[in-house]
Amino acid sequence: MSAVSAENAVTLRPMTGQDIDRCLVLERELFAEEGPWSAQAFRTELSSDTHYLVAVDSSGEIVGYAGLAVLGRQGDAGGVETEVRTIAVAPRARRRGIGTALLTALLSKADELDAPVFLEVRVDNQPALRLYERNGFQQIGVRKRYYRPVGVDAYTMRREARSARARAEEATG
Template identity: 55%
Template sequence: MSEVVLRPMTMADLPVVHRLERTLFPEDPWSEEMLRGELADQPRTRHYVVAEDSGGEIVGYAGLAAAGGQADVQTIAVRADRRGSGTGAALLTELLDEAVRRNSEAVFLEVRADNDPARRLYERFGFERVGIRRGYYQPSGTDAIVMCRKLRTRPPMGFNRESM
């Protein structure tokens, strides 16, 4: 596994991150304005990080939205030449840790139905398929698989006769 350092994403990172976004997701990249909007909500409801290699070059990034006990992975992206190096796992670990810090009960995400490596990563981390969004990714019309990982369950609430 190649070493990466994770740090909070800043507005200064947007040109590099957006260039990666366009390269990695050529059919449906987020605009720089969309990314800027996500960062504007950080840290209130968002948590975005970048992964840097030993030379300080950004090789991946990820973002989480979290509010009201639920978290959603907004994006995870790893430069093609760094896939399989553990960078995606490091980014996902950070997002899950942040969801726990924010007292989320579950984390949801959508993954392209044709992205088997990403789906396997999520399954390795305990995500389970809970639904499908037909034609979610545009303009290709590719389906999204909705996945969820429970982080904690609520304690029993209310009256319990057995405890009396």
């Protein structure tokens, strides 16, 4: 699946274990002060019920990645929920629609499951907040000092399941 404009062609594909080392370089660059994920953390995520993607540019370089966890099961009392685990885009590749493409792919997976989507985001990350709000997320809470060791707060956000959004549109439409 391709994303963004032709001159900035990026392909999204499933993340594999072979991508971990390249993702770690980006992880350390982007999340150094919050404690970047380890190789083991990526391996654990890939071995569980998750949907991880990488964004690869025309030279084969990974310029972004994102992950969505599936929590619960169809038929469980609480149903299925999903959680955006991470979205990362290399600084040199920003403002090209890669973050939007990654998020859109994750949201499509959640919509296939008819599941709400949750996430946490730094309260001072305005570009991410705008992206999430444009895509139907609403702030539902604050987690104090969530990002350690720096102690920055996080907003918790939620996007309703596809069926709930459709019902809300019918009620207001």
